[in-house]
Amino acid sequence: MREIEKLKEEILKEYPRLHKESGFTFECHTGVSCFNECCGDVNIFLTPYDIIRLKNNLGLTSGEFLKKYTLSPFDENLKYPVILLKMSDNERKSCPFVSKDGCTVYPDRPWACRMYPLGLASPKEDDEKLNEEFYFLLKESICRGFEEKKKQTVREWLADQGIEEYNRMGEYFKEITLHSFFQKGGNLDPKRVEMFFTVCYNIDKFREFVFRSSFFEKFAVDDTVKEKIKEDDVELLKFGYQWLRFALFGEKTMSVREDILEARKKELARQAKEVKPGK
Ligand code: SF4
Ligand code: SF4
Numbered sequence: 001m002r003e004i005e006k007l008k009e010e011i012l013k014e015y016p017r018l019h020k021e022s023g024f025t026f027e028c029h030t031g032v033s034c035f036n037e038c039c040g041d042v043n044i045f046l047t048p049y050d051i052i053r054l055k056n057n058l059g060l061t062s063g064e065f066l067k068k069y070t071l072s073p074f075d076e077n078l079k080y081p082v083i084l085l086k087m088s089d090n091e092r093k094s095c096p097f098v099s100k101d102g103c104t105v106y107p108d109r110p111w112a113c114r115m116y117p118l119g120l121a122s123p124k125e126d127d128e129k130l131n132e133e134f135y136f137l138l139k140e141s142i143c144r145g146f147e148e149k150k151k152q153t154v155r156e157w158l159a160d161q162g163i164e165e166y167n168r169m170g171e172y173f174k175e176i177t178l179h180s181f182f183q184k185g186g187n188l189d190p191k192r193v194e195m196f197f198t199v200c201y202n203i204d205k206f207r208e209f210v211f212r213s214s215f216f217e218k219f220a221v222d223d224t225v226k227e228k229i230k231e232d233d234v235e236l237l238k239f240g241y242q243w244l245r246f247a248l249f250g251e252k253t254m255s256v257r258e259d260i261l262e263a264r265k266k267e268l269a270r271q272a273k274e275v276k277p278g279k
Contacts, residue, residue, distance in 0.1 A: 004043070005077075012123050017134035020155040024137055026117055027148035030102065034144045039098035044085040044112050046070065048200040049169035051083065052233045053108035062204045069096055072197075079182045081197045085110065111170065114161040117145065118154060122178065169234070172241045173200070181249045192248055199240035203233050206240055219243075220255045 055065035071084045087093040097105045122133050135154050139146060188196060198206045209215065210229065229236040246254040
């Protein structure tokens, strides 16, 4: 993890900053001499949306996917849990999804695989100018794609790789991970770490929690929303983010049911009465 922090620092200080209209020369295809070389011994952080796309591609539950294909490294400096794609236990430490013909989960490959050779940085600096998100080129020494002749802009590359939906979902995730609670040094207690993990990474378990607990007795949720989140993982994830903002940061993103609030008020009033005579 320290190496990753070091790389982040280097990127912010030294890498040329690219924007949507910046151009670069690169192409990756089955004919390059390094074909598949990059699909091994690599740290691929999975986003919540990546996990949904991959587990559905493989016909697994999120719990099964997490168990079989991921690692959740522990580091005391981490503010929230992260998930890494687990490389195979062979000499090349190959990605579990690579075959001689390429990526076997290509239509649902993770954000990081789509982005390469581009990276995206979201600096958190005091200076507003330095604070702007920017793209950068990650030039791996094994990669011969930079010797190809194809020119494109960052915008064209992103469109070609189908990144838009991933970025849209990434924006919701960033509302959690870049929240001022964390920026100001806030830490999650173990119960809230578990909440974060379940919503963000184990969506099927979150669905069970929502539909099999007293969740809907506590929160007012529209029937149309209930219908949507019953089947649709992406809608459920968006709903989960709303709930996390309520449960982790105290934002008013969920409405607690009136009758529950009333009952709570009455209970508090009753407790206050009980306390008075003993004063
Ligand atoms: S998911 Fe696909 S593209 Fe990404 S490293 Fe694995 S095989 Fe390569
Ligand atoms: S190393 Fe570069 S050019 Fe080679 S397969 Fe990977 S991304 Fe494509």
